[in-house]
Structures are given as structure tokens and as C-alpha cells.
Amino acid sequence: MRVVVPFGGDSPKTRLAPFFDADERRDFALAMLRDVLDAVESTGNDPVVLTDRPVDVHVPTILDDRPLTDAVNDQLGGDDPIAVVMADLALATPASLTRLFEMEGDVVAAPGLGGGTNALVVRTPEFVVDYHGASIADHREIADDIGVSFVEIDSMRLAVDIDEPSDLVEILLHGRGRTREWLDELGVTLDTTDGRAEVVCHRR
Ligand SMILES: Nc1nc2c(ncn2[C@@H]2O[C@H](COP(=O)(O)OP(=O)(O)OP(=O)(O)O)[C@@H](O)[C@H]2O)c(=O)[nH]1
Numbered sequence: 001m002r003v004v005v006p007f008g009g010d011s012p013k014t015r016l017a018p019f020f021d022a023d024e025r026r027d028f029a030l031a032m033l034r035d036v037l038d039a040v041e042s043t044g045n046d047p048v049v050l051t052d053r054p055v056d057v058h059v060p061t062i063l064d065d066r067p068l069t070d071a072v073n074d075q076l077g078g079d080d081p082i083a084v085v086m087a088d089l090a091l092a093t094p095a096s097l098t099r100l101f102e103m104e105g106d107v108v109a110a111p112g113l114g115g116g117t118n119a120l121v122v123r124t125p126e127f128v129v130d131y132h133g134a135s136i137a138d139h140r141e142i143a144d145d146i147g148v149s150f151v152e153i154d155s156m157r158l159a160v161d162i163d164e165p166s167d168l169v170e171i172l173l174h175g176r177g178r179t180r181e182w183l184d185e186l187g188v189t190l191d192t193t194d195g196r197a198e199v200v201c202h203r204r
């Protein structure tokens with residue numbers, strides 16, 4: 001199955017500005033993208049990066065500088081099943097993605113914490129996406145309106161997308177690969193002294 005991985009390469013991960021400057025955020029986003037591509041390839045499927053600017057990866061890329069929703073909808077609508085997996089799913093593993101790809105349903109979704117849609121498998125040409133806001137609710141409604149089944153996977157690894165500094169905790173607790181190494185090299189560690197674990201950046 002073709003797996004589209006959207007990547008906003010222009011100024012990615014702005015919500016991590018309290019921790020990382022613009023160059024670091026780009027490096028970090030790229031590390032996550034490469035880990036996600038490796039995980040997708042390990043499932044035996046073919047990733048393609050849908051990006052708004054040229055990006056140095058070892059898989060095919062589609063250059064499209066329209067907003068995310070328009071760019072993804074341009075990839076949907078064919079007869080073959082297609083998956084959309086976000087590039088910031090730092091905890092995604094081959095096993096969690098295989099489980100998603102194998103779930104039955106016209107549309108299978110991985111809800112993100114806070115309301116996003118972290119990944120989709122679309123097996124019907126009528127379905128369209130509408131990202132941002134609580135997009136999982138919008139996608140449920142779109143499927144309902146066109147009368148196709150909408151199934152949601154229960155997966156911690158696919159529910160965590162890395163948006164806010166507090167999400168970095170999950171990488172330090174459960175992550176590996178380039179993304180984890182990048183945080184280690186920058187001196188980002190866990191503070192577990194009180195209540196919920198927090199991240200600390202020793203460099204700043
Ligand atoms: N092709 C493409 N991908 C995008 C675009 N905006 C976001 N993405 C990707 O979509 C996924 C979800 O992105 P978000 O977390 O909403 O946005 P972000 O730009 O990574 O982060 P923020 O700046 O903090 O909102 C990530 O894989 C992004 O790389 C876009 O305009 N075009």
C-alpha cells in the first residue's frame with residue numbers, strides 16, 4: 001500500500017520554540033520524519049513524502065506547497081487503498097503501524113491526543129480529509145455523511161504526536177532511533193522529582 005507521509009518543511013514544530021531554535025526544530029522534525037519512514041518501510045509498505053519544500057530523504061517525494069488538507073486530498077480519491085501517516089509520530093513502530101494497516105474498515109483512523117488525526121487508512125474514493133482543530137471528530141462526521149465505516153485504533157504509540165514541549169517526555173520514556181538520539185545529544189533529560197515527569201534542557 002502507498003503510505004503518504006506529509007511533511008511541512010518550511011518552519012516545522014513552531015510549538016517547540018520554547019526549547020529549540022528554528023534550525024534545531026528543522027533538524028528535529030527531519031529526525032522524526034526519517035524514523036517514521038524507516039518504521040513504514042519495515043512494515044513492507046512504500047512511503048512517499050508529501051512536502052512543501054525539497055527534503056533530503058531516501059524515498060520518493062511529492063512537492064506540493066498547498067495547505068496540508070488540499071495537498072492530502074489531492075492524493076486521495078483513487079481506487080487503491082492509501083494510508084496517511086504524520087511525520088511527527090515519534091513513537092510509531094513497525095508493529096503499531098502494521099496493526100493500523102491491517103485493521104478492517106473503509107476508513108481507519110489513529111486519533112491523536114488532543115483531537116488530531118495522526119494516521120489514516122482510506123479504502124474508499126469518496127473520503128476527504130479536513131485537518132486542524134479537532135480533526136478526528138470532523139473525519140468521523142465526513143465518513144458518516146458519505147455512509148462509510150469509520151474505525152478508530154486504540155494505540156498509545158500512534159496517539160502521541162510531538163507538538164508541545166511536554167510531548168518530549170514520551171520520547172524520553174518510550175522512544176528510540178534518531179529522534180531519541182537527537183534529544184540525548186542536545187542534553188534534554190527527564191525530571192521525575194515531582195508528579196508527572198517533565199523535560200529539562202540542560203543547555204539553556
Ligand atoms: N505537506 C505538508 N505537510 C504539513 C503541512 N503542515 C503540517 N504538515 C505535516 O503534518 C503533520 C502535522 O503537523 P502539525 O503538528 O499540525 O504542524 P507542524 O508544522 O509540524 O507544527 P506546529 O508548527 O507546531 O503547528 C506533520 O507531519 C507536519 O510535518 C503543510 O502545510 N504541508
Ligand SMILES: C[C@H](OP(=O)(O)O)C(=O)O
Nearest residue numbers: 116117118131132133135
Ligand atoms: C494536522 C493536525 O495535526 P495537529 O495540529 O493536531 O498535530 C491534525 O491532526 O488535524
